Amino acid sequence: MTPNRPTQWEILGERLVDDTRRANVSIASVRLPDGVEFEQWVLRVPAAIMVLMLDDQDRVLMMWRHRFIIDSWVWELPGGYLDPNEGPQAAAFREAEEETGWRPREVREYLRFQPMVGTVDQPNIIYLARGGHDTGAAPDINEAEEIRWIPLAEVPGLIESGQIVGAASVAGLMKVLLDRAEGRL
DSSP states (O other): OOOSSTTOOEEEEEEEEEEOSSOEEEEEEEEOTTSOEEEEEEEEOOOEEEEEEEOTTSEEEEEEEEETTTTEEEEEOOEEEOOTTOOHHHHHHHHHHHHHSEEESOEEEEEEEOTTTTTEEOOEEEEEEEOEEEOSOOOOTTTOSEEEEEEGGGHHHHHHTTSOOOHHHHHHHHHHHHHHHTTOO
């Protein structure tokens, strides 16, 4: 592959190190524009779908859960992997209901981003839901200890205090706060 632009990195090859159900780990051989060559670890992961559900009182539905990788309790938006042969919108409904017991009335795509573009290829798609209904089903005990409607006014303080740290949760919530401040939501 020949670079299209003077600053574009050239991928010389990529070899698979590990292939699992939810991730492919590889090492890419790369040439920089100045000719330096090196190897870079690459993680390829299926798309993640998150749901930012707002109610009529300007509250967002969040999950309190333990994340063993960072050994911390955090608030997160409900979400998970996009299953094979599943549409993103269907996944948004499924994930919200499975993880929280709440079924959104409707969802629309709100934000797409890549959380770690230097190492990880994982599209993150956040859906915005306006309201929903409690199905009466208990949330998955493996997913969350507590489900709570949190006032949007409290979100900046929760981010500052380190209680909301996940890239998808922070990105989605900050976009909602910005859109509200600018009258777009």
